[in-house]
Amino acid sequence: MxxxxxxxxxxxxxxxxxxxxxxxxxxxxxxxxxxxxxxxxxxxxxxxxxxxxxxxxxxxxxxxxxxxxxxxAPQSPAEPPLPTLADFLPEGDPLSPLEERSGRIGMGTVDDLQKRVHGLRLADDVLAGGDLIRPALRDLRRAVKLYRENSHGSEVGRALLRQIGELAQIAGWIASDAGQHAEAERIYRLGISAARQAEDHTLAGNIAGSLAYQLSNTGRESEGLTLAQAALNDAGADAPPKARALYLDRVAWAHTKSGGIENGQRAMRALGEAGQALSEDSAGMESPAYLYWVDAGELRVMESRVYTELHRPLRAVPLLRGVLSEYDATHTREMALYLSWLAVALADANEPEEAAVVAERVIALASDIPSERTAERVRVILRRLQDFADVPEVAELLAEHQAA
Missing domain, CATH: 1.10.260.40 (lambda repressor-like DNA-binding domains)
Incomplete structure (x- = not known):
């Protein structure tokens, strides 16, 4: 009621x-x-x-x-269960063309699909996984049907596979944000297959890095580290600068989540190499359009998160404050996530009163976002603040949000 x-x-x-x-x-x-x-x-x-x-x-x-x-008055019945990739794709190899195909498509169809993929990626900047998973899976189904059920030349076929790979990367990210981790893994693996068939090693590395990031965050740290390093190694030194920076960013996080002093040192080295790679972005080698969001600010975000995870708040807090002061407030989910790291870093810095203030803001933002990532970060903050339960501001916060 x-x-x-x-x-x-x-x-x-x-x-x-x-x-x-x-x-x-x-x-x-x-x-x-x-x-x-x-x-x-x-x-x-x-x-x-x-x-x-x-x-x-x-x-x-x-x-x-x-x-x-x-x-x-009672609410309307809940929405039906979220669809899964299996609901949308054929059994067996989902990328195998049908023997009898209905028509022939050209590069114009690929261009239309590319616009839809880019639109979904931009939507993910401001909306959460729970809002986007249905349209993302519908678009993925449509893209696979286009490839399987129509004839096309080799160039168009490779371009379609490339778009399926890009779509799988963002759809997997959306599914992961919605808390559908097994589903996200299936989507990512489909995308890696499509990118490899298209011979787009940069894209395959990007998708593998996204899956590695999920594995590192869901208790499969060893697998995450292995996959993140494989994505970096397979791409090679000829990968575009932004792509290489992103691969190294994922490697840094995988080392961080794996724990231990040695992994912490390797994480910091990877972050330094990521910054060096990004500094080469103006050297004339064009990076894929889907890496538009990879910039120095994003590397600072990862650096601050690594410092927080390594319990080095004196380095983490200034970095996070700087990032948050410049961040677009319309990106609510990311704002909540970055504030959550600040709350934990403040707690590590023995500033529980300020941590409670930041935590209250995170909880207020997260309450309106259908994102498992933000929900999990709220749980992390509340667990961390249990150490300060005798501080009045923290005690009030914990009493109000015990259910979380």
Whole structure:
């Protein structure tokens, strides 16, 4: 019941284009009280189901111009289960062409697909995996059907396989963000196969690096390190600078997650080599368009995360503050993720009060994002702050968000 009320409050508030602070003010006005005893945070707790309005319910209804029954109305049935790659692709080798094909396609079809892939990648900058997994899998199915069910020349065939690989990389990333890790692995492996058949070793390395990153983050650190190093080695020294920087970035993280002093040192060396590779980006060798996001800022993000993971907060905190001061606030998921690393680094720096303030902001951002990555980071922060449970600010935070 509480979750239904919270969802209804949020839906009605957003229909009126009110902020949570505006709704809090209107509730107090409807109740005829002075001093705004209900604030934005209380509205947030109602909407997320952490608290039930109870005595405030009639005033909420009055402020929103609906009856109490409307606020209590049950939500529509949940969406059907997320689709999986198996729902969209044929059994056996999903990239084997059919013997009888329906038509012939040219490079124009490939160009259209490329635009869809790029659009999905841009959408991932501002939306989370839970929002995008269905359209991502539909696009992947459509791309594979195009390749299998139509005839095409060798150049068009390779270009189609390349787009399937690019699409699998972003679709795998989206599935991983939605918490569908086994599904993401299947998608990544399909993409690696497509890229290798297209003889695009740079793309194959990018997809393998994405899978290595997931493995490193989901308890398969040894596999992640092996795959990250293989992606780097297979690409060779002739890989475009941005691609090589990204491969080294993944290697650094894989070493970090593997633990130990020696791996920490190897991680720092890999980060230094990644920075050197990126500095060569202006040397005339063009990098693939899908690596548009790889820049010095992203390397600073990884460097700060490595320092945090290695419990070196004096290096991590300044780096994270610098990154966050320049970051695009519309990229909500990444903002929440980077703030989560800052909260942990502040805790390591024995600044629990400030860590609690940052953690509260992370939780507020994460509550509106259907992303398993942000949800897991919230759990990490709350576990880390347990060491400071006797600090009043931390105790209040833990009491409010115990369910998380």
């Amino acid at each position: 509480g979750s239904d009320i919270g969802a209804n409050i949020r839906r009605l508030r957003e229909e009126r284009e009110w902020s949570q602070a505006r709704l809090a003010h209107e509730v107090c006005r409807a109740a005829g009280v002075i001093g705004d005893p209900v604030g934005r945070q209380e509205v947030s707790r109602w909407e997320t189901g952490k608290r039930t309005p109870r005595e405030w319910l009639p005033f909420l209804a009055a402020a929103l111009g609906v009856s109490v029954e409307v606020l209590r």
